[in-house]
Amino acid sequence: xxxxxxxxxxxxxxxxxxxxxxxxxxxxxxxxxxxxxxxxxxxxxxxxxxxxxxxxxxxxxxxxxxxxxxxxxxxxxxxxxxxxxxxxxxxxxxxxxxxxxxxxxxxxxxxxxxxxxxxxxxxxxxxxxxxxxxxxxxxxxxxxxxxxxxxxxxxxxxxxxxxxxxxxxxxxxxxxxxxxxxxxxxxxxxxxxxxxxxxxxxxxxxxxxxxxxxxxxxxxxxxxxxxxxxxxxxxxxxxxxxxxxxxxxxxxxxxxxxxxxxxxxxxxxxxxxxxxxxxxxxxxxxxxxxxxxxxxxxxxxxxxxxxxxxxxxxxxxxxxxxxxxxxxxxxxxxxxxxxxxxxxxxxxxx
Ligand code: UFG
Numbered sequence: 001x002x003x004x005x006x007x008x009x010x011x012x013x014x015x016x017x018x019x020x021x022x023x024x025x026x027x028x029x030x031x032x033x034x035x036x037x038x039x040x041x042x043x044x045x046x047x048x049x050x051x052x053x054x055x056x057x058x059x060x061x062x063x064x065x066x067x068x069x070x071x072x073x074x075x076x077x078x079x080x081x082x083x084x085x086x087x088x089x090x091x092x093x094x095x096x097x098x099x100x101x102x103x104x105x106x107x108x109x110x111x112x113x114x115x116x117x118x119x120x121x122x123x124x125x126x127x128x129x130x131x132x133x134x135x136x137x138x139x140x141x142x143x144x145x146x147x148x149x150x151x152x153x154x155x156x157x158x159x160x161x162x163x164x165x166x167x168x169x170x171x172x173x174x175x176x177x178x179x180x181x182x183x184x185x186x187x188x189x190x191x192x193x194x195x196x197x198x199x200x201x202x203x204x205x206x207x208x209x210x211x212x213x214x215x216x217x218x219x220x221x222x223x224x225x226x227x228x229x230x231x232x233x234x235x236x237x238x239x240x241x242x243x244x245x246x247x248x249x250x251x252x253x254x255x256x257x258x259x260x261x262x263x264x265x266x267x268x269x270x271x272x273x274x275x276x277x278x279x280x281x282x283x284x285x286x287x288x289x290x291x292x293x294x295x296x297x298x299x300x301x302x303x304x305x306x307x308x309x310x311x312x313x314x315x316x317x318x319x320x321x322x323x324x325x326x327x328x329x330x331x332x333x334x335x336x337x338x339x340x341x342x343x344x345x346x347x348x349x350x
Contacts (some may be wrong), residue, residue, distance in 0.1 A: 002027050003028070004082055005027045005086055005088060006086075006126075008033070008087065010029070010031030010090065012033065012050075013247065014132065018088065023058035023062065039349035041066075050203075053199040056199065069116050069117055070109070070112060076123075079120055086262075087130070088129075092110045092164075093110060097158075099159040099161075106159045106160055111166055115170070128182045130261065131184070133185045135187050135188065136156060137187060138150050138187075139153070139161075141312060142154075147314075168185055172268075179267070184261055185272070187272065188245070189244070192246065193329065196340070198345070201341030201342070202341075203349050207223075211242075211282060219297055220343065226298070227300055228283070229303070230301075233311075234310050235310050239283050240281065240311070241310065243275035243280075244285070245276055245327050249329050250274050259323075260323055273319060274314075276314070276316065279311055280331060284331075285335075288331045289339070291335070293335070293339040293343070
């Protein structure tokens, strides 16, 4: 059944892919985004380029409002224009290193922004929410694969991670206090890849923090080599192991969460891991990307990056059981699709 879905941060990397899946599934989509981390609309256009392309892929139109969640009144105005059924809240600052340097910006944007959203939703009586959380809430995993029962908030090493943890707590408290709230927390592992069309993808500002966008920029010739942060971890090849998930699988995870949240027996706040359950090392990723793009990828082993852990891998059994969701796109497709986006758009959306 088609719903009216308001997506905060819908012009970003995960957001744009999620909006494609929502439109394809027949939902009406309202995006709000302040475009701090997404290319803005160019002169004469209403939509940011990512959303123009989303419409092209889906063959459907969407609604867009450029605003910050810190602007409470602007948010109230948007809710007064549409009969929103459910909100998918993705808008957040997300660079781990930057969050250490600018904690106030991270706490203000991610926590105050979320509080404003929850308050306005309460006021207008929209009490269904799907929240973009992160495996980072598990801190340094105490056991692997990490399932949803794993303790959260212990050993979270940076303000970005703290904001995800605090937002989760706020949402849990809210749904305890007011039984009308229904909230799904989606804990992402490492999203990579792009839509198969090559029209949308990750377009990081400046030097990429994350491995796959960095490899991709080396492959296109924008950077000389990949710095591999440590090869002395307790992993099969000594490099860090992560659970990479194709962004389209992740996007579909949001779409199925909507069905879940409207089931009559759904209550309170429920967390689901979205990953593949399979660990990939840095060197395995470099090799797979090299195969996908048909080029040698230069790399250098350098020291460990502060705050990194050896291995993070998800247990995704709960999402499979309760959401009937499972990632289907493998490592090769992650690399092929990233490369298609990168080679069709060497400078991203600009
Ligand atoms: N790595 C390199 N070189 C790089 C970048 C990364 O060797 O240039 C390594 C890292 O040391 C790590 C792996 O590649 O072993 C993955 O690193 P990413 O930065 O791509 O991803 P992280 O696992 O560190 O962090 C990501 C997101 C966070 C999220 C976290 C949850 O960036 O937002 O996953 O586990 F919180």
